[in-house]
Amino acid sequence: MGRLLNYLATGLFCCHAVYDGAVTDVTSTGTATTPTKRGRGEKSSATIYDIAKLAGVNPSTVSRALSKPGRVSAKTQKIIEDAAAELNYQVNPFARALPTGRTQTIGLIVADITNPTFFDIIRGAETTGSARDYTLVLAESAESPETEVTAARRLLSTVDGLILASPRMDDDHIRALAADKPVAVINREIQGVPCVVPDVNKGISEAVRSLAANGHEKLAYVAGPKQSWMTARRWDGVKAAAEWSKLSAVRLESSKPTVDGGRQVARDVLDSGATAVITYNDLLAIGLMQELQAGGMRVPDQISIVGFDDIFGADFTTPALTTVRSPLGECGTRAVTILLDMLQGQDAPGEAVRVETELVVRGSSGRLLV
Amino acid sequence: MGRLLNYLATGLFCCHAVYDGAVTDVTSTGTATTPTKRGRGEKSSATIYDIAKLAGVNPSTVSRALSKPGRVSAKTQKIIEDAAAELNYQVNPFARALPTGRTQTIGLIVADITNPTFFDIIRGAETTGSARDYTLVLAESAESPETEVTAARRLLSTVDGLILASPRMDDDHIRALAADKPVAVINREIQGVPCVVPDVNKGISEAVRSLAANGHEKLAYVAGPKQSWMTARRWDGVKAAAEWSKLSAVRLESSKPTVDGGRQVARDVLDSGATAVITYNDLLAIGLMQELQAGGMRVPDQISIVGFDDIFGADFTTPALTTVRSPLGECGTRAVTILLDMLQGQDAPGEAVRVETELVVRGSSGRLLV
DNA sequence: CAATTTTTGGCAACCGGTTGACAAAAGTTG
DNA sequence: CAACTTTTGTCAACCGGTTGCCAAAAATTG
Numbered sequence: 001m002g003r004l005l006n007y008l009a010t011g012l013f014c015c016h017a018v019y020d021g022a023v024t025d026v027t028s029t030g031t032a033t034t035p036t037k038r039g040r041g042e043k044s045s046a047t048i049y050d051i052a053k054l055a056g057v058n059p060s061t062v063s064r065a066l067s068k069p070g071r072v073s074a075k076t077q078k079i080i081e082d083a084a085a086e087l088n089y090q091v092n093p094f095a096r097a098l099p100t101g102r103t104q105t106i107g108l109i110v111a112d113i114t115n116p117t118f119f120d121i122i123r124g125a126e127t128t129g130s131a132r133d134y135t136l137v138l139a140e141s142a143e144s145p146e147t148e149v150t151a152a153r154r155l156l157s158t159v160d161g162l163i164l165a166s167p168r169m170d171d172d173h174i175r176a177l178a179a180d181k182p183v184a185v186i187n188r189e190i191q192g193v194p195c196v197v198p199d200v201n202k203g204i205s206e207a208v209r210s211l212a213a214n215g216h217e218k219l220a221y222v223a224g225p226k227q228s229w230m231t232a233r234r235w236d237g238v239k240a241a242a243e244w245s246k247l248s249a250v251r252l253e254s255s256k257p258t259v260d261g262g263r264q265v266a267r268d269v270l271d272s273g274a275t276a277v278i279t280y281n282d283l284l285a286i287g288l289m290q291e292l293q294a295g296g297m298r299v300p301d302q303i304s305i306v307g308f309d310d311i312f313g314a315d316f317t318t319p320a321l322t323t324v325r326s327p328l329g330e331c332g333t334r335a336v337t338i339l340l341d342m343l344q345g346q347d348a349p350g351e352a353v354r355v356e357t358e359l360v361v362r363g364s365s366g367r368l369l370v
Numbered sequence: 371m372g373r374l375l376n377y378l379a380t381g382l383f384c385c386h387a388v389y390d391g392a393v394t395d396v397t398s399t400g401t402a403t404t405p406t407k408r409g410r411g412e413k414s415s416a417t418i419y420d421i422a423k424l425a426g427v428n429p430s431t432v433s434r435a436l437s438k439p440g441r442v443s444a445k446t447q448k449i450i451e452d453a454a455a456e457l458n459y460q461v462n463p464f465a466r467a468l469p470t471g472r473t474q475t476i477g478l479i480v481a482d483i484t485n486p487t488f489f490d491i492i493r494g495a496e497t498t499g500s501a502r503d504y505t506l507v508l509a510e511s512a513e514s515p516e517t518e519v520t521a522a523r524r525l526l527s528t529v530d531g532l533i534l535a536s537p538r539m540d541d542d543h544i545r546a547l548a549a550d551k552p553v554a555v556i557n558r559e560i561q562g563v564p565c566v567v568p569d570v571n572k573g574i575s576e577a578v579r580s581l582a583a584n585g586h587e588k589l590a591y592v593a594g595p596k597q598s599w600m601t602a603r604r605w606d607g608v609k610a611a612a613e614w615s616k617l618s619a620v621r622l623e624s625s626k627p628t629v630d631g632g633r634q635v636a637r638d639v640l641d642s643g644a645t646a647v648i649t650y651n652d653l654l655a656i657g658l659m660q661e662l663q664a665g666g667m668r669v670p671d672q673i674s675i676v677g678f679d680d681i682f683g684a685d686f687t688t689p690a691l692t693t694v695r696s697p698l699g700e701c702g703t704r705a706v707t708i709l710l711d712m713l714q715g716q717d718a719p720g721e722a723v724r725v726e727t728e729l730v731v732r733g734s735s736g737r738l739l740v
Numbered sequence: 741c742a743a744t745t746t747t748t749g750g751c752a753a754c755c756g757g758t759t760g761a762c763a764a765a766a767g768t769t770g
Numbered sequence: 771c772a773a774c775t776t777t778t779g780t781c782a783a784c785c786g787g788t789t790g791c792c793a794a795a796a797a798t799t800g
Contacts, residue, residue, distance in 0.1 A: 045527060047756055058780050063758060073778065090527065094473075095756035097464040099785040113496075114489050114682065123484060126510075140496075157415060157460065286686055293688070312484065313683030316656055318663070417786055428750050433788060443748065465786035469755040 046087035055083040066091070105135040106339055107159040108332075109152055111143045111166055116311040117281060117328065121165050121186060124332025132340050134160075145169045145227065152177055161339040164188075165331075168227045182342040184335040188229040194348040196334045196355065200230075200237045203324035203357030207278060207306050208241035210359060215368040216276040216304060219249045222265050222288065224257040224280030231280050234308065238278055250274060254284055262287020266295065275303055275368050282307035282314045282323055289317060289364060300366035310360055319363025327355050416457035425453040436461070475505040476709055477529040478702075479522055481513045481536055486681040487651060487698065491535050491556060494702025502710050504530075515539045515597065522547055531709040534558075535701075538597045552712040554705040558599040564718040566704045566725065570600075570607045573694035573727030577648060577676050578611035580729060585738040586646040586674060589619045592635050592658065594627040594650030601650050604678065608648055620644060624654055632657020636665065645673055645738050652677035652684045652693055659687060659734060670736035680730055689733025697725050 048062040055062065057076060064071045065080040072080070083089075097103045108125050110118040122138060129136045139155050141148035145168040152169070156162055161182035167174060171190050177183050178193045185195045211219065221238045224231035235251055242249035252268045254261040262284035269277055269288060279285040285307030289299055297303055299319060307314060310325035334353055342348055418432040425432065427446060434441040435450040442450070453459075467473045478495050480488040492508060499506045509525050511518035515538040522539070526532055531552035537544060541560050547553050548563045555565045581589065591608045594601040605621055612619035622638045624631040632654040639647055639658060649655040655677030659669055667673055669689060677684060680695035704723055712718055 049756080059756090060758075060781080061779055063756095064779085067758080071778085076778080090524075092468075092756055093528065094464045094467040095785095096758080097785090098462075098468055098756080098787085099758050101785085103464075114493060116486075116682070119484050126483075154460075158463065290686075312486070313686050316660075316683050316686040318688035419786080429786090430751080430788075431749055433786095434749085437788080441748085446748080462786055465755095466788080467755090468757085468786080469788050471755085 045092075046084075046089045047092070048089075050087055051080060051083045051089055054087065055079045103135075103158060103160055104133065105137050105159045106336065107152075107155040107162040108136055108138045109141055109148060109155065109162070109164050109167070110138065111141050111148075111168065113138070113140050115283075116313065117309050118165060119312060120328035121332040124329035125163060125336045126332075128333040128336040129340075132336075134336075134340065136336075141168065143168065143225070149173050156181055160343055163332075163335045163339060165335075166228065166230065168225075182339050182348075184339045184342075184348075186331045186335050189352045194338050194342070195352040196331045196338070197233075197352050198326040198328075198331065198357045199354040200234055200324070200326075200357050201240075203326075203359050204234065204237035204278070205241045205244075206359035207322075207324055207365075208238065208245050208247065210361065211276045211304060211306070211365065212245040212247055214304065214366055217247055218272075218274045218276070219247045220269055220272045220274035220277045221249060221251050222254050222262070222269070222277060222279040222284050223251055224254065224284070228257075228280075234278075234280060254280065257281050258283050259287035259290070262289075263291040266291035269303075270295075270297075276306070276365070277303065278306045278308070278324075280308060282309050282311045282321060285321055285323070285364070286314070286317055289321070299364050301369040304365035304368070306359075306365050315362065317364070322362045322365035323360050324357050325360045326357050330355050415462075416454075416459045417462070418459075420457055421450060421453045421459055424457065425449045473505075473528060473530055474503065475507050475529045476706065477522075477525040477532040478506055478508045479511055479518060479525065479532070479534050479537070480508065481511050481518075481538060483508070483510050485653075486683065487679050488535060489682060490698035491702040494699035495533060495706045496702075498703045498706040499710075502706075504706070504710065506706075511538060513538065513595070519543050526551055530713055533702075533705045533709060535705075536598065536600065538595075552709050552718075554709045554712075554718075556701045556705050559722045564708050564712070565722040566701045566708070567603075567722050568696040568698075568701065568727045569724040570604055570694070570696075570727050571610075573696075573729050574604065574607035574648070575611045575614075576729035577692075577694055577735075578608065578615050578617065580731065581646045581674060581676070581735065582615040582617055584674065584736055587617055588642075588644045588646070589617045590639055590642045590644035590647045591619060591621050592624050592632070592639070592647060592649040592654050593621055594624065594654070598627075598650075604648075604650060624650065627651050628653050629657035629660070632659075633661040636661035639673075640665075640667075646676070646735070647673065648676045648678070648694075650678060652679050652681045652691060655691055655693070655734070656684070656687055659691070669734050671739040674735035674738070676729075676735050685732060687734070692732045692735035693730050694727050695730045696727050700725050 048059045051062045052059040057080065061072060061076065062080050065077050066084065106129060108122065110121065112118070126136050137155060137159055139151040141151055148167060148169045152162060152164070156177060162177060164174065164183065164185045166187040167185060174183065174185065174190055174193055183193060185193055187197060189195045189197055208219070219238070219242050221235050223235060239249055250272050252265055252272060254265045257280055262279065265284070266288055277288065279288060285305050289305050292303060293299060299305055305321070307321045307323035309328065310323045314321040314323055334355065338349060338353070418429045421432045422429040427450065431442060431446065432450050435447050436454065476499060478492065480491070482488070496506050507525060507529055509521040511521055518537060518539045522532060522534070526547060532547060534544065534553065534555045536557040537555060544553065544555065544560055544563055553563060555563055557567060559565045559567055578589070589608070589612050591605055593605060609619055620642050622635055622642060624635045627650055632649065635654070636658055647658065649658060655675050659675050662673060663669060669675055675692070677691045677693035679698065680693045684691040684693055704725065708719060708723070
């Protein structure tokens with residue numbers, strides 16, 4: 001890498017283009033009145049100067065007509081809009097961002113693009129953003145707090161606001177970011193920063209109650225990454241619910257929150273003597289179930305398994321996975337809504353927004369047959 | 371939506387920020403010598419003018435030092451770099467893009483972000499792009515040719531080059547795009563446009579040969595979407611391989627290339643009398659297998675199922691899915707490489723780049739027990 | 741050491757929008 | 771109909787880089 005490329009941004013962007021009209025024919029290669037061409041020979045698109053010339057007004061009037069509703073008379077407005085449509089005008093986002101700093105984009109940082117947990121968050125955020133004409137910029141932190149901080153800093157200079165999904169960095173870093181621009185956090189609660197968190201208690205209570213009703217007495221919780229705020233919340237929930245239902249609960253650690261991590265923890269699960277397991281996420285549950293079945297255990301006859309999140313593929317397994325569903329899509333939607341409202345000058349919600357979790361009963365949990 | 375928002379881009383971006391040094395401390399909130407502040411009160415970052423002042427040179431010299439290797443003397447270069455490091459300088463991508471048109475980004479259009487088939491392509495493209503200091507911009511077409519064309523046009527104005535993964539639009543549209551800026555296509559072959567396509571024949575031959583060896587005589591192929599170029603290639607491959615192995619092959623249509631579509635086609639599969647099925651993709655295979663098992667069929671004893679692509683989750687099923695793996699990650703990598711080479715003035719490869727497919731044997735295919 | 745070539749840095753214009761200040765035009769009111 | 775207020779459009783500066791052109795400085799050559 002060149003010595004100076006240090007200063008360049010790199011990475012992965014993705015953009016679902018929504019377009020609600022105004023362009024008559026995207027396929028046409030040339031227009032009747034050719035707009036200004038760029039020196040480098042590419043056919044560039046029309047500018048507000050082209051429109052101004054065609055409409056017989058000043059460029060700044062065009063700018064106002066196109067972005068300040070009500071600032072120009074209806075008559076001029078019409079003329080300009082027609083000219084814009086005729087020239088097939090599209091704003092140059094760079095030119096707009098340069099003086100204003102506004103980019104019509106919001107950032108979203110996730111730990112791992114390929115982790116299905118985040119799909120729904122991304123989807124929800126994207127959809128909600130699109131509906132309000134915002135583009136979502138998503139960065140990956142590769143599960144590393146340092147990378148996450150760097151990515152967040154980098155992103156913050158390019159976007160109007162930032163969403164952190166299951167952040168791994170510490171509270172102070174997040175507050176520092178929030179001091180610069182609007183920030184919303186998903187899956188973690190931080191004083192002074194707007195947060196959207198699934199309220200795990202309802203789903204966990206349902207799960208534990210269901211397990212108790214099926215004759216289980218000893219419960220194991222397979223934890224996720226230590227830095228994850230959620231892994232602690234879920235364990236708290238499990239402990240509390242188990243106490244309430246008079247079950248014993250033990251916490252086991254996993255090496256990583258993946259299918260592989262689930263396989264590796266199978267030994268510990270067996271050793272613990274638990275007949276029911278709740279895991280930090282679905283991937284762990286799937287790996288665990290595979291390994292247990294490979295070792296001859298019957299699910300759910302001998303051991304019940306309950307996952308967390310209800311990710312894509314949770315119903316591919318046999319038996320299909322019982323899981324506590326987090327409404328991840330809704331989290332994404334809520335976070336974007338909060339952020340955009342803040343950008344429009346509204347206050348952030350005083351305390352964390354809670355969304356409900358619920359138990360999805362499938363085949364991997366049930367009555368204990370001894 | 372406002373009357374003028376027509377002119378705005380909306381959507382979803384994602385960006386994995388890679389950073390290879392130069393910034394000493396991303397966490398520091400204030401620097402010793404405060405750079406220019408923006409009117410709106412945000413702490414904005416240093417500009418080349420700040421650097422120029424600090425280094426005692428002209429801004430244009432700073433610009434050259436930072437982007438034209440070898441244009442300034444080593445001594446000045448050093449002074450400027452030090453000043454840049456001290457001020458924690460980062461280029462303003464908008465300011466750079468405005469005069470040059472170069473954005474250091476490439477576009478990638480996929481049919482559906484949540485379709486796991488594309489994960490590996492995205493990952494591969496992202497990784498390769500990052501390594502060469504390019505940002506990937508990804509757009510979703512929602513499986514619609516029209517949306518795809520619109521998204522492509524929109525994107526093309528913002529990126530330096532475009533990658534189309536499994537495009538649904540027709541050849542002429544793609545050629546029109548390619549006339550404007552560098553374009554590379556994945557999963558489809560188009561004369562005159564650089565393409566990266568998995569060579570399905572090897573993988574399919576292996577699959578069919580393996581099925582024949584296991585005593586199967588009648589084979590069904592469950593096709594994907596009509597517009598998909600690949601669905602035809604795969605059927606061609608299956609037909610040819612079946613003929614070679616003296617199997618009979620029948621083509622069945624699916625309503626959509628999803629788990630649900632797979633479930634729906636189960637009836638037709640049974641009616642066809644085939645004892646082995648190859649599907650257009652893994653999702654179809656998984657749905658089909660679920661439905662057949664639900665109906666009491668034993669896989670693979672009574673019917674063998676082979677999917678396509680080897681997506682995330684293909685091994686969640688019981689039995690795990692046998693599938694023809696497309697090296698999707700490699701496709702992404704290759705496409706980006708071609709594109710970046712073109713951007714550096716190299717010629718596009720004269721004909722399609724082929725990557726190998728291979729059979730991954732898991733539990734869902736095997737000997738027919740009658 | 742003068743003449744010539746090459747290297748290096750500065751000037752100024754430009755990319756395509758936005759926006760504060762201001763004046764002309766239009767509308768209101770007494 | 772004059773005086774005053776409001777609406778509407780123009781001017782010009784600015785955002786932060788890039789780059790062609792030119793002259794000063796340095797290096798090379800005779």
